[in-house]
Amino acid sequence: MTSTQQQISRSKALTLYHSYLKLNELTPIAISRTRYIYEHPDNPELLVKVHRRIEISGPMSRLQHWYRNIEDRFIFLSGNLRELNIYFQSRYNRADTLVRYIAPIEGIVDTDLGLGLVVSAVRDKKGNLAPTIGKLFRENRMNTSRAKKLRALLEQIEKTDLVIGDLNFGNIVLEQPADGEEDFYLIDGLGEKTLFPIQTISRYARRKNKQTFITAVEKRLAEAGF
Template identity: 35%
Template sequence: MDLITPLQLSSLEPVGQGAQKLVFRHPDDPRVLVKVVNPRFIERRDRKDRFYQKRRRIGHHRAFAREMIEHLASRALTPGRLAPCPHIQNILGVVDTDLGAALLVEAVLDEDGNLAPTLRDLVESGRHGHRSRQALETFLDWALTSNVLINDLSADNLAWHPDGHFVMIDGLGDRAGIPIRAVSPWLNRLYKRKKIRQLREEIGMEKGPGRSRKAVAVAIAIILALLGLIATQLELLLE
């Protein structure tokens, strides 16, 4: 696989797309996917906010940065060791393409070499059985206890690996302007509990519980997280 020559993607059909990204199979290696920023997202963002790229140092690539940060965060507890996380799609690098900078990621494939089904595919086709249900609980336990930040835990973002576990292929990171959850594990878990509850509702595993919140506790957690963030920044400035 050539990692130097820019990839030509504009003539290819994407295998997946969202509001912010287009996903292509790598033209030289079907085991690899190429994620680029959706040109329509760039057009909408520039039309909505003409100074967006001036204020955002990495411009339209914020989604890539969020994904890469969580990729590294998942390995932060095991520095210097081979410890890939089986529940996060592996990032292989950054390359240039005729559609702009792109992320190379390891594709989650089925036994036949096709893109693996998502959790939504399993549910809608009636294939979400005992094995995948147990695997989903394992994934949700990991999601809740890990230090990884999640912003979109939907059934479309979980791919079923043929080895019998789920892999999150999108929706990582914190979209908030101030990354409060990054400095507050408690608030991060609280947010992920909400996302897990929504996922269960989405696939019909349970009815939605009451939406009463402990507003005071949440407010206190946010304040403490902000104070922690400020303290961290001051520590960096004083080094």
Template identity: 30%
Template sequence: MLQLEKKHYIGEGEIRFCYEHPENLNLCIKIPRPETTREYTNKELLYFKKLSRRNTSKYQYPFYSDFHGEVDTNLGLGQVFDLVRDETTGDISKTLEYYLLKSNEIADERLKSALDDLRQHMIKYKVFTRDLRARNICCKLNKDDSVELIIIDGIGHRDFFPFADRFHYFSKKKVDRTFTKWHFDSLEDQRKFLKKIG
């Protein structure tokens, strides 16, 4: 059983608490909140099982945090995922929300280009999200001065007839709708949305 301590705590969302893996700096462990049902977790893990059958070596970069199984901890059963770190410093990458509201370290042109890349990857490889919030996207800073946007939570969808999983036309429609729903059609719209929700 892995022991998670206060020093391992990274942050939390509406569904789970996130901790650094005590034995692997490139992984994190997500512990569901008490009110989070096992059914919710199982649906997410089923989607990752489907993604695991794909050849991810074709990806230009790993644009979502992948799932690596479950583990017993002193805080309960946790799910293990990739932990995104900046190549430049080795620090845990900050979220897109941070760079949009609290830092001007990355120019908007670079963020917009990275966001366009993320959208195209999601369409091309038919990977979808339920919750495309700026806090669920990390900005990985690379040594070559590039920025990669990596989805760290909310992967999956609830479509009863998943045409988007099979056909490019529907996958593009679905991703475009998701970007519009979560105010990602422009960085200005996203900033306004983030300030509105506080």
């Protein structure tokens, strides 16, 4: 085989194995402050998280425009790298006990909307996205069994030394498999959410952040009679 043939063969191999998803014509099933969430076009068991750029509207100075671009780049990088970083840390040496409560990250993929983070889809019995604990509280759908399971997750959050910088009522959801037992999962919030990594540096800051969230959840549970 000539060198030219080898190059062509190598090029075909790269083309064959390079995943590239077309999402532009699809409608996101959820929109967060920093991301669009799409169903994976080839696998309904997966979701693809794509960066949502900061919209720049109205007149801005060059300095303001520069700062917005810096902020947008930080959100893009931190949104992906921080999750992957903590996901890797959770499995270093001896897996962290919180692992079973973290929705699996399946990898990254190029899309026509930019880099996408591929994650497992956590759903309810009807195949919709799983309800958040915030929604369960608002709709009075918490019960004794769910309260017990939620407290089991809170216990692991309190025990772990992993950084979960964005703990809120929208980042924990209730999976309701049609043929299995329901349980709660963390679907987002891993890693630092600020430019200065205070929780990575300070164990006190990590614990305080987690305890503040746990206290807020326990208050809602108590108000609901659990």
